[in-house]
Amino acid sequence: MDGSVKEVEMEKEEAESVEEMDVGERKEVSAEEQIRILETPWAEMMEDEEGEFEEQELSAPCTEGPGVKTSSPQGSVGLSPCSLVGNSFETILKSEGLKRVSGSGSEGEVDVAVKKSKRKGAGAEVEAKAEDSSSDPGLLSQHYSVAGAEIDDEIPDCEVGEGEMIELPGDLTRQQEDDLLGLGVVEDVEVRVKEMDTEMVEPEESGGGSSRSLSVTDGRAPAVVNETKVIQGFGVVEYTPQAHPFAKYQGTFNEELPACPIERMERRESLIRIQAFRDVTRASLITKVRVDPSSLKLDQTADTLYAFDFTSSHSVLYTVIKVRNTGAYLTPVKLEVVAGTRPDLHTVVLTTKSIDILSGKYFTPSSLYKGDLVIVEALVPRQEFEGKPIPTSWEYIKNPEEHTYWEVKVGQLVRRIVKKSKWALAIDEEEKKRGRTFSKGDDISFLVQDVLEVALFPKKHLKVKRETLSDFVVVDVVVPAVQPGRFCRSYNPSYSEECEVLITVQQHNNIWRLQPTVLSVYAMGDEDRAMLNDSKSWFQKGVKPTAEQFTKLAEITRFGVVTATAMSSYKYDPRAYKAEVLQVEKSVRFCILAMELESPASEKVSPGRWLKGTSVVLGFRNHIDVPATVVSSSASELGLALRVKLIRVGDAPSNISTELPLQVIIRQRRQNPQDNVRRAIGNLETPPCAQDSHxxxxxxxxHGGQTEPAAPxxxxxxxxxxxxxxxxxxQSRVYHLIRxxxxxxxxxxxxPGVGKTTAxxxxxxxxxxxxxxxxxxxxxxxxxxxxxxxxxxxxxxxxxxxxxRYVRLVTAANLMKLDSVHHSKNDFPHLWVSVLREYLVKHDSANSADKTDMLECACRHLCARGEYAPRNLKSTWLYEQVTQRNYKTDPPKLSIMELLFNIYDPxxxxxxxxxxxxxxxxxxxxxxxxxxxxxxxxxxxSQLGRAQLxxxxxxxxxxxxxxxxxxxxxxxxxxxxxxxxLNSLKNGPLFAQLVAxxxxxxxxxTRVYRCPTQLVELFSNLFYGNTLVAHKKPQKCQPFQSLGLPDDHPVLILDTCSGDVVEGTSRSNDQEAELAVRWVKAFREKNPKKSVGILAFYAAQAAKVAQKVSPEITVATIDGSQGNEFDMVVLLTSLAPQFRNNKFIEDPFRLCVALSRAKEALVIMCNKKSAVTSTVWSKIVDSVPENHRFQRGDTPLFTI
Structure with a gap:
């Protein structure tokens, strides 16, 4: 039976069982009992009903201690038992003069009652109509976790077993169950997705493009009658449902929910739920019944419980952004909570008066960590704001400690993700050795094993000696499950609508980066510390390597890759921005857009997050998203000036130049960090190490198995x-090596330039x-x-x-992201089509008896992907194979890759x-x-690290x-x-060590073919011990000759006599930039067919120059130019202070690349007085003849 049909039938059976219950057996509840039910926490209720539990052979949840996972006989089940105390709901409503709320609830949630966890005994057994369920000691504990049990890295998936349907009391709807106790069932993922899909209205047909809409009243007509919410531990709230301002931006979605139940819960947070929360918060200022907290019998000694699911139809997720002794400040995970119209909800405070309704006690704010998730049930105005209207000023988002209107009244914690006993290294201590500081304030920054963000640890909690942090340590760390600033998964606006939304949310859409928090720091064991510090001695000479040793090598390599990924995540900007295209530079080979990105009022855009090479996506009006790459970025008055290069020239709208200025949506394109790690190193499963495992x-x-140089x-x-x-x-020796x-x-x-690729x-x-x-x-x-x-x-x-015969392996998706200069006909997405089509055409004949699997599979693959039309087939047999067999349910026996390799045989x-x-x-x-x-x-x-090898x-x-x-x-x-x-674990430098x-x-x-003789002699002397030989004979320098300059040497030095500007960790130099632009324009006028590369030591200078020259000119940092060559190279140093002891500009690797890119001429621009303070730079200057050393202003060419 189809799964979805089965689920529908189970739901029908459940509904029928509710309708058939004997309502005559309900007992009458006194008025005192009604109020007691409303005021008592759900966990306390179960203590009072202990006799009833025992009579039905039910037991309370069991706390088995830290780190213990409980499970049901049916497997991992993430649901709560049915409430047994709902029969009095009708009486409560009548006594208060409130209307009964009907309907199935916005998200199909069923509320339950559970016994408090500190009492011994676990689980619950619910008597079903058709069959008798066995006792399940793990049933309750899997809806929440006990404090201390959150230490496990793995969080179980939430699934409902087939025999565990919950039977409901006869007089309650699902919505009423939600309103009474607020503890919902965590249902199977597919059931939940299906129920959420019922919130969506089918797209309306129209003559134009796609249309989509979302009913924020769950398909009902707009509400005109007040509804009620019974908030457990708070009171009864009467409100009028309103439409959410973002309802018009919603659409259908087809998203697979994450495996992690916490992430899954975040993705299920719907617009209906959020609007209910917004409505209830407004209405909570006037409540029909208000609970006195003193009557709740709260117990501060009770264990803290952690939820896995929403507890009512109006609760939403908030996350902790700041912790103080007096309170913790929270912000909503979803932008729709504020949605530009409710600044009062941007920050709320959780205090010692806030009730943890799941645990039956008050919250302890000081025990929370940044990134903790809280399901907020109810808010009340803070004491100083009581009686005052809800604020509408955006001042309330700038300083939470001064401007926070709401206090959390009722809520519960979501289970944390805690990683135990992980390797770590303090970044701050490493930076101190280099004379720098990585982070400021009261936190120590750590890079941690299996954690993809930089983790922070409060210095005041440090219990080990400070010198311990100078080496590898072991830590326990809390990792935030989600970051705030997200939209609901049903958010699907058109281009013009997205512009509206960005303007609306920019006030409260901060660039959130809630980092993991280190809980404890321990000294590392001697064996592990020695292994991590000696990356070259993991094996021993003469001893056969073992699988355990290779497994440890893989673990260490992964440690390096993960921590490097965590370090790079600092630069990512998760927000989308509205930008204005001001200029278009377009040719057959490229399309570059110059645009202005306006900073939101809440936080300025940092150029450091939009460096050259950053992958972005541009959204055009009535156009698909277009991939592009940042060419340059610099701060401007409005925010950020960007130049971006489209990956594919044809993606630009055909009339773009006539529509300027043109608005676009721009966002950074970022792959999931975990996917990056998986793509880089995979699972690193250890293969066998046999004699032929070379x-x-x-x-x-x-790695230690060889200690002396190998024999020739x-x-x-x-x-x-x-x-x-x-x-x-x-070069010919390379071939003889193979044999x-x-x-x-x-x-x-x-x-450099010795023809290695040719060899x-x-x-x-x-x-x-x-x-x-x-x-x-x-x-x-x-x-x-x-x-x-x-x-x-x-x-x-x-x-x-x-x-x-060769094939280049690249996916079609990645090929689309690459610059067209990197494409070839042998790329896999192109090659398989041409090879299989040629094979099909060759063997397709009306009279052919060729009925092989290869021919059939090639034909079906091509036709299924639209690469060959079935009507063009000559063979009747092939035509039948294509038209009569379903490609998806009856796929070809041979894959495309197998066919390609069998036919093409690369x-x-x-x-x-x-x-x-x-x-x-x-x-x-x-x-x-x-x-x-x-x-x-x-x-x-030279760029090969351990992470690749x-x-x-x-x-x-x-x-x-x-x-x-x-x-x-x-x-x-x-x-x-x-x-x-950590860099030595990930990278080495492995290759340099092997060569040495x-x-x-x-x-x-050793024979250099690229560079002029004098240049070869220079870098051979500086870096190669005079072992390199120039292939070219000394000759006149044509580029200099064309400009009327001395031509007897290929190097020219221009003293810019200029100062620089510090831009973060980078530098720029305006006068040097102007001189470089002037030089290149003059050179291109005389030598239009020669290639030019402007190479800068500093990224800020490269960005500045890139904005002033045509796209045909390559502008790059030296680090980004490795592997390239140019007829003319202009080298920009930018630095004004002395070069001596500046490790960056004196770095021999960087200098070697800088001096070896030129095929004909090299121009070095520098502050000569500063340069000659360095020994290596003094040698460079001295190697250039006097008549090739110029100063700014010496000639019109060098005058600005």
């Missing part, structure tokens, strides 16, 4: 030719041409798309015969390290090929690894304040 033995070698490889060395190209003797015996991995060490490509081509049948499957990869694209371009240019698979690992571990067919991969080529290995070795454990790169260039990217010891210690066989390439 990659695994290599890992052991470089014995190999042949004879010349060969690929097309018209003959590799040099150095050499007895090696597991090797390093190809090379300087690798010619080796692959030669191997395929000579050993066609036995070439084996190889993988080519790199850390960035740029390195992979370079490999593709080199293959296209060198493989004239087309000997090598020699080489290319992709970034993340993509390669992901494809070969998640795709079933490719996973079966992992052990057939013979060789893995890894390019740009370990997953690759785990994925291709039988392959031989060839690491190609320049150890003198920049190591893997590292956030500026990311601790060096020569732990595995090494080949070298």
């Amino acid at each position: 990659a695994m033995h290599l890992l052991a070698q470089v 490889l014995e190999m042949e060395n004879f010349p060969f030719t690929i097309g018209s190209f003959t590799p040099t003797q150095e 050499a015996p007895e090696w597991r991995g090797a390093i190809l060490e090379c300087g 690798v490509v010619t080796a692959i081509i030669r191997n395929v041409e000579v050993f066609t049948a036995g070439a084996g499957l190889s993988v080519g990869t790199g850390a960035t798309n740029a390195s992979v694209s370079q490999l593709v371009r080199s293959l296209r240019s060198r493989d004239i015969k087309g000997s090598v 020699h080489l698979v290319i992709g970034t390290s993340d993509s390669i690992r992901s494809f070969f571990t998640t795709n079933e067919y490719l996973s079966s090929l992992r052990e057939t991969v013979e060789m893995v080529w890894i390019d740009e290995c 370990v997953p690759l070795c785990f994925t291709f454990h039988r392959a031989k690894m060839v690491m190609v790169g320049d150890a003198k260039q920049l190591p893997p990217f590292r956030e500026q304040q990311y601790p060096s010891r 210690e020569k732990l595995i066989p090494t080949l070298t390439l």
